[in-house]
Amino acid sequence: MLHTLAALVENHPGVLARVAGLFARRAYNIDSLSVCQTENPELSRMTIVVNGDDQIIEQVRNQLNKLVAVHTVMDLTEESxxxxELALVRVKVSAETRSEVLQIVDVFRGRVVDMGRSNITVEITGDSEKLDAFVNSISPYGLVELVRTGKIAIMRSEA
Structure with a gap:
């Protein structure tokens, strides 16, 4: 099962390497990793997606909490x-297929950010399932290049 972990860490060089090293030493694969500075310039937030059962994730959380540079670790998997994610997708187009591709982009609420004679580049945001569905829909036209960010997540506000 995929788990989404949010870690608040010190914003210093080497912290990312120590966190990634912890996963590597224990042979856990990171499916997605996104890091950015928070509203406090001394802290960064890591959003880490890792595959494992509850016992493995609990072990990972405990190990992360032992690192000096880590302030908090939360498992957001069961939270609201x-x-x-963000994806940039370059798709092959021709005079015959350009309008069809643009219709698919519109259905998925994507945005064309670059257009050439033989391809277009689309920016699309959404959850992983939406991006996967877009890629599957657009692939028959000729996927030239695909770049995706890692997942970012935040708890929902209380009503």
Missing amino acids: IVDR
């Missing part, structure tokens, strides 16, 4: 969250 808002999550997003």
Whole structure:
């Protein structure tokens, strides 16, 4: 099962390497990793997606909490969250297929950010399932290049 972990860490060089090293030493694969500075410039937030059962995730959380540079670690998997990814997708187009591709982009609420004679580049945001569905829909036209960010997530506000 995929788990989404949010770690608040010190914003210093080497912290990312120590966190990633912890996963590597224990042979856990990171499916997605996104890091950014928070509203406090001394702290960064890591959103880490890792595959494992509850016991493995609990062990990972405990190990992360032992690192000096880590302030808190939360498992957001069972929480009510808002999550997003960003993808840039370059698709092959021709005079005959350009309008069809643009219709698919519109259905998925994507945005064309670059257009050439033989391809277009689309920016699309959403959850992982939306991005996967877009890629599957657009692939028959000729996927030239695909770049995706890692997942970012935040807890939903209380009503």
